[in-house]
Amino acid sequence: MGAALGQSEQQTKGILAASVGKVLVIDEAYGLYGGDGNQSTSDPYKTAVIDTIVAEVQSVPGDDRCVLLLGYQNQMETMFQNVNPGLSRRFPMATAFTFEDFTNDELSNILDLKLKQQAYRVTDQAKAVAVDMLHRARNRPNFGNAGEIDIILATAKARHQTRQSKGKATRDNLLQAQDFDEDFDRADRAETNVRKLFEGTVGCDQIVKLLEGYQETVRTMKTLEMDPKESIPFNFLFRGPPGTGKTTTAKKMGKVFYDMGFLATAEVVDCSATDLVGQYVGQTGPKVQQLLDKALGKVLFVDEAYRLTEGHFAKEAMDEVVDCVTKDRYHKKLIIILAGYEAHINNLMSVNPGLTSRFPEVINFRALVPNECVALLLQLLQNRKSFLKSRRVDLDLSVLETPTTSFKTSILGLFSILTTQDGWANARDVKTLAQEMFNQAIKAKAELSSGFVTLRGEVIVDQLWVMAEERGSRATKIECTPRGMQDVHVPLPLDIEQFAREMQNMSATLETQPLQQDPIVESALVDDEHQGYDLTEYPNGPQDSLDLRHAARRDAGVRDEVWEQLQRDREAEEEREKEHMRLVEASRKESGAARDKIVKRLLEEESRRKREAEMRKKLEIMGVCPAGFNWIKQNEGYRCAGGSHFMSTEQLAKA
Numbered sequence: 001m002g003a004a005l006g007q008s009e010q011q012t013k014g015i016l017a018a019s020v021g022k023v024l025v026i027d028e029a030y031g032l033y034g035g036d037g038n039q040s041t042s043d044p045y046k047t048a049v050i051d052t053i054v055a056e057v058q059s060v061p062g063d064d065r066c067v068l069l070l071g072y073q074n075q076m077e078t079m080f081q082n083v084n085p086g087l088s089r090r091f092p093m094a095t096a097f098t099f100e101d102f103t104n105d106e107l108s109n110i111l112d113l114k115l116k117q118q119a120y121r122v123t124d125q126a127k128a129v130a131v132d133m134l135h136r137a138r139n140r141p142n143f144g145n146a147g148e149i150d151i152i153l154a155t156a157k158a159r160h161q162t163r164q165s166k167g168k169a170t171r172d173n174l175l176q177a178q179d180f181d182e183d184f185d186r187a188d189r190a191e192t193n194v195r196k197l198f199e200g201t202v203g204c205d206q207i208v209k210l211l212e213g214y215q216e217t218v219r220t221m222k223t224l225e226m227d228p229k230e231s232i233p234f235n236f237l238f239r240g241p242p243g244t245g246k247t248t249t250a251k252k253m254g255k256v257f258y259d260m261g262f263l264a265t266a267e268v269v270d271c272s273a274t275d276l277v278g279q280y281v282g283q284t285g286p287k288v289q290q291l292l293d294k295a296l297g298k299v300l301f302v303d304e305a306y307r308l309t310e311g312h313f314a315k316e317a318m319d320e321v322v323d324c325v326t327k328d329r330y331h332k333k334l335i336i337i338l339a340g341y342e343a344h345i346n347n348l349m350s351v352n353p354g355l356t357s358r359f360p361e362v363i364n365f366r367a368l369v370p371n372e373c374v375a376l377l378l379q380l381l382q383n384r385k386s387f388l389k390s391r392r393v394d395l396d397l398s399v400l401e402t403p404t405t406s407f408k409t410s411i412l413g414l415f416s417i418l419t420t421q422d423g424w425a426n427a428r429d430v431k432t433l434a435q436e437m438f439n440q441a442i443k444a445k446a447e448l449s450s451g452f453v454t455l456r457g458e459v460i461v462d463q464l465w466v467m468a469e470e471r472g473s474r475a476t477k478i479e480c481t482p483r484g485m486q487d488v489h490v491p492l493p494l495d496i497e498q499f500a501r502e503m504q505n506m507s508a509t510l511e512t513q514p515l516q517q518d519p520i521v522e523s524a525l526v527d528d529e530h531q532g533y534d535l536t537e538y539p540n541g542p543q544d545s546l547d548l549r550h551a552a553r554r555d556a557g558v559r560d561e562v563w564e565q566l567q568r569d570r571e572a573e574e575e576r577e578k579e580h581m582r583l584v585e586a587s588r589k590e591s592g593a594a595r596d597k598i599v600k601r602l603l604e605e606e607s608r609r610k611r612e613a614e615m616r617k618k619l620e621i622m623g624v625c626p627a628g629f630n631w632i633k634q635n636e637g638y639r640c641a642g643g644s645h646f647m648s649t650e651q652l653a654k655a
Contacts (some may be wrong), residue, residue, distance in 0.1 A: 008048035029069035033079035054086035139297030238339035240365025243428030254299040264297030273307035306344030370415035380434035414464040558643035
């Protein structure tokens with residue numbers, strides 16, 4: 001190509017003239033394609049080269065010149081489809097020489113030849129490791145074939161020389177397995193890898209069993225000299241709430257599949273739906289393919305995959321993924337994981353039915369139950385303790401390591417509140433709590449300088465309360481009612497009666513199951529089916545969801561005595577609400593028997609609020625008050641805030 005108009009033609013003609021009687025090889029010829037076939041975007045300098053070749057090379061018998069165009073098949077086909085059509089007549093694709101990838105046997109023969117040329121020898125084990133490395137490398141885009149052998153051989157020789165210089169290898173040219181791959185025996189150690197890999201991870205039993213099952217299948221298939229790839233899934237759906245380890249598990253799966261010999265590297269390509277979706281027509285398909293190419297031989301983790309249902313371009317991206325996973329270029333050459341909340345992933349499957357067959361394997365991630373939260377908290381703080389120990393500071397965690405029954409019940413109760421709140425992020429939030437508790441502990445500079453720091457029980461309880469109250473305050477929403485826009489507070493979603501029963505069960509269980517026991521033991525877990533009532537089922541929440549500060553409009557025809565009683569009942573509700581807030585504040589400040597007494601009163605109050613919330617929800621569904629006013633509790637039942645509609649407790653029970 002020339003640097004100015006006219007130079008490309010001149011230089012190309014000169015090269016063609018010089019090649020008469022010879023062979024002209026143009027390597028990476030697809031580089032002469034300068035655009036997308038549109039005249040407005042094509043490169044005139046590259047186009048000029050193509051046009052000159054078409055004009056000068058006639059490809060007829062008697063030509064005293066051989067011209068070879070070399071390049072990757074896909075790129076060459078794209079070029080021929082979009083440039084001067086005369087090029088296809090002179091270089092017919094139908095008669096092109098196609099060079100396939102070498103087979104493993106052919107690569108093994110090439111390796112033998114190169115070793116002989118370079119005067120090196122290898123052990124049988126080293127030869128097997130080298131061939132296995134070449135097999136893995138096939139998963140990468142643009143596999144280098146014989147060039148790949150040069151790469152691994154150069155690395156092996158460098159490691160061999162390093163071992164020789166350290167006196168760890170004999171002074172000869174015999175390459176060992178560790179010269180090619182320092183972890184060459186990973187497959188033999190794989191049976192213990194998974195459990196060790198997930199060591200310390202809470203609630204991962206099912207995932208460990210699944211991956212160990214894959215490893216057993218691979219070993220069996222290899223024993224039978226069969227290809228294990230066809231028996232192992234490569235596409236997965238991760239369903240579960242936030243903070244349950246989906247991203248972490250994806251990284252560990254990369255290591256497991258790499259150890260089993262399916263991936264070129266354990267690397268994880270982490271992306272979101274945005275990385276797959278284009279911004280204009282025609283951009284999405286190539287964008288998806290580029291990302292899949294980048295992830296070849298690796299793990300592609302698509303977080304928040306439900307967003308692939310939002311909009312035309314997003315759906316196009318999902319369709320492209322469905323199509324690509326079955327193509328030879330990508331099939332079984334990378335791990336694809338679509339992750340998100342359970343409801344969102346299920347919706348994604350319903351939007352594109354083709355995903356169900358292409359992503360048959362589902363891994364469900366459940367939320368942590370309170371006992372697991374406490375165990376994880378202790379584990380994280382013990383890690384901090386180990387760190388401080390290296391700095392000659394001792395962190396006393398006895399309040400968690402050998403807790404009293406009362407303290408165990410308190411923190412498990414607080415975790416029960418947290419785990420039923422909207423926005424609870426499981427392990428992620430437990431890590432935040434551990435960090436805050438640790439920070440509070442080391443603020444005692446006098447203790448820190450003495451080399452002994454104590455994490456006190458009140459610090460743990462306070463931090464749990466702070467997070468519970470903060471998350472509760474975030475559940476405030478704006479609701480449009482006939483009175484206008486008003487704040488509505490959505491309280492902690494607790495089924496208090498069930499919660500109280502669980503507190504008793506926890507205390508009994510904890511007498512025989514210390515907190516430091518393995519949290520995965522099923523007998524030590526609290527029933528994780530209990531999740532309290534659903535805020536979507538009770539959109540107005542329990543009694544404290546009422547904004548009692550706002551005056552409602554008095555309906556026409558409401559008698560004075562009825563209205564006055566309604567206002568007294570409204571004021572009584574306000575007082576109960578204030579008393580509830582005082583109890584919450586007092587529970588944070590008190591300790592021991594005083595705190596237990598307050599917690600008991602709070603449980604009773606929450607039980608009342610829950611029952612009344614259920615009644616209000618039923619009234620709302622029944623549509624007793626057409627104006628949609630809130631309902632105020634009275635002695636015999638409920639009356640709407642406008643005063644004209646009343647329903648007794650007995651009528652509600654029968655409804």
